Amino acid sequence: MADSHHNPNASHSARSFEVRILRQDGPGQPSYWERHRVEYEPEMNVISVLQRIAAKAITADGKHVAPVAWDCNCLEEVCGACTMVINGQVRQSCSALVDRLLEDRPGEIELAPMAKFPVVRDLVVDRARLFRALTKVKAWVPVDGYYDVGPGPRVSPATQEQSYPLSECMSCGCCLDACPQYLKVEVERLEGESAADFEARANNEFDRSFVGAHAISQAMLFNSHPTGATSAGPRLDALMAEGGIQVCGNAQNCVAVCPKNIPLTTSIGRAGRATTIHQLKKWFGA
Amino acid sequence: MATKRVLIVGGGLAGLAATMKLAELGIDVDLMSLVPVKRSHSVCAQGGINSVNDLTRQQGDDEWLHFDDTVYGGDFLQHQPPVKEMAYWGPKIIDLMDRLGVTFNRTPEGMLDRRRFGGTLFKRTAFAGATTGQQLLYALDEQVRRWEAAGKVKKYEYWDFLGPILDDNGICRGAVAQDLVSMEIRSFPADAVVVGSGGPGLIYGRSTMSMACTGSAASRCFQSGGKYSNGEFIQVHPTAIPGADKLRLMSESARGEGGRVWVPRTPQDPREAVTIPEGERFYFLEDRYPKYKNLVPRDIATREIFDICVNEGLSVEKDRQCVYLDLTHIPRQELDRKLGGILGIYEKFQGVDPRTTPMKIFPAVHYSMGGLWVDYERSSTGGLVVGSPKNHITNVPNLYAIGECDYQYHGANRLGANSLLSCIFSGLIVAPGLENLLKGAKQAAAELPSSLFERSRKQHQSRHDALLKRSGGGENPYLIHQELGDVMTKVATVVRRNDQLQEALGKVSDLYARAKKCSLSDTGTWTNQNVVFTKALLDMFPLALTILKGALQRDECRGAHFKPDFAFGSLTATEPAERRRQAEAWCDRFEANNAKWLKSTVAQWTGDEVEITYEEVDTSLIPPRPRLYGLVGADDIEKVWNQRSAARETAQNGNGSTAPAKLAGAH
Incomplete structure (x- = not known):
């Protein structure tokens, strides 16, 4: 089977390397750096490094510690789960290849949780706000229902080629972590507060904060769909509300870090024009 | 009366399709998943989704042929009515996904573009670049978010399904689950539980499957009395x-x-x-x-x-x-x-x-054709009765299974681009059946005595606590997982031999005993991934043993299950009469083998081992025929086979029996 083989041409000869991890035991706890030593193997990525660390759970100083917690699922950069800050850059850990990382910074890899989301534990963060933004901009096609009523509207290849890249957004949050306008919002559950009340309060906080590039881009995706366009107005209203597109400072970091090369700044530009026109129409009652 | 609810476990294509359809039918849904549903393993499906379409129709294709390709590709091991129903829903499902905004590739005129996939000669496959699964999942995720905003769906993401709650009569009344962040264990009363938790790829260590594909949810149903069928049929991509x-x-x-x-x-x-x-x-x-x-x-x-x-x-x-x-x-x-x-x-x-x-x-290991045994209700035309609560129900009342974790659609081998179809189809078809189930229920699960739910919760809580309290110095769960994967990959993939399978059964039983002695490197009570993994690892063993035992006992070659010691081989003679004789003998052997082995494997867990029985397969719509792709002498075998089939048909018609089944293109 494909898994039992090694690459004889591994270019890197280092026997082991150090992994520095910014850990945190839970929300509101202090964070701390911890060093681990990992034996080099060919074709490693940061996921396999974290797997080795979890299996061993001993630091470079020989101290037994709880395994580092991290999030992952698909391991082929289509699910978005394993996003973290690796050598100072926000990206997916599955596609972060150890050979490349060690070329850039010999002997050492540095891992930290995403900076703009509350830490749950170690490298695991809570990205509920990111998904909430998709609700805020009504990122769906408002179909009548799910019975069989024939095919959808015809779509030209040109439109498809414009929509498909936007639809590849895996809600990883890289664009948000790199955005200077996207500030961390951490809502803590109060003593005696019910789960439902806490969620409602958190969502309220999220809705007042910046929606972010990903949600703006999704709004443009659905506004360009023939059926989706029937809710174009409410989507633009959401983008013009508190925490909307006006917060964007045009730093363009989002597009630079997007692992799927989604033209986020193009979407933001389109959204800017669309909201302006929408506002004018509202003023003149059109 | 309290509101009746359905609990869906797993937010991949099947779970999301079921959730969305149930919400449309006015039913409240709790949707539970190990990961945010948008990150489910369905995103890894790349190639496309099959259905007959206007273009292939004009080339002679129809739903029946899609049905035929699917059962022929699956070596006739699947009950035919659900497969037939799925093939006939195919075009409608593509239309639905198209309406939901899936960014399918287009022809210059703006129609859906199609590509060809394995096991068919028609271009049936609609696709969205090479991330079709991701695009389909996102469309369903968006619809479910819409229902969530409307208050019909409550999501429980980062929750681990620990097992169904069965009452004293063995009826499923909900489930116990654990919050992966706070580690809180609680019970969820539900009037039906639908498991759509995907395949068990992690049993093989590394596979094409995602890290959430531990098979633990299916295994927990299996260990609670659910039957597991055709486990030995594992597709190696x-x-x-x-x-x-x-x-x-x-x-x-x-x-x-x-x-x-x-x-x-x-x-x-x-x-x-x-x-x-x-x-x-x-x-x-x-x-x-x-x-x-x-x-x-x-x-x-x-x-x-x-x-x-x-x-x-x-x-x-x-x-x-x-x-x-x-x-x-x-x-x-x-x-x-x-x-x-x-x-x-x-x-x-x-x-x-x-x-x-x-x-x-x-x-590489890719897909499980086998899964939780589920039932269906056959219609008078050989499809399914839409709205029957029997569709997709396991042998445990009120417990259902859909998607890759059921065994229903792909027989001994799945055709490419059929899994996205079967996942969405099973999610859509289960919903109207659940609607009728709920209508017929006298009492909502939420109104049952709380002691029932508390009893189950306590059982899981003590299992969890015992794991955390275990003293150090025991086995390492990650290393045991590696060993399990190595054994399974070596003996239960492409080529299977009885001596190796027998030996592996012993090894895996030993590993299971060792796994029960694992100690944890994390005994904390917050986001403890160590204990969650250890529990999933323990639950891999009943399924691993099911796969091995099923493979050991099945002395034949069928689809993905290949035992060289029982292969038929090609025709060797060149002299026509001798070749004809060989072809006759080949067909005799084929018929004898089918009489013995054209049966679903049905496994049950006794508490510490696997018990296997066999069940007849409904092949009433398309009579089984030899799968002859590329075999030397295929033409001769086919000739003999067709003569026999024709003779059988004549005999049947003479007896005033049902209409002859249609024989479609063979190898």
């Missing part, structure tokens, strides 16, 4: 990219778009692949399967690639097994438009551009 953490899928669509599989005729030819002249390349699939060429069904392509490397010594590299999958003859622009997603994966993980350099690939 012909083309994957080897990796230290995962074997990444290289979609069949690469071949569907013209990709060619080859090895140099000179073993381990040291030249760069592109510089090796045509005449010195061996396109072994095209050579051996002139009709289907590179698009033979997956089990066959896998065995050929395995064979050419392991037995014929023609692997591209000396120290590891791989063959070339070559796209370099296709224009770059076309590749980017149709396969960009998967070529990007290869480039990112291998650091080589597959547009200019042939890819190196090898088979």
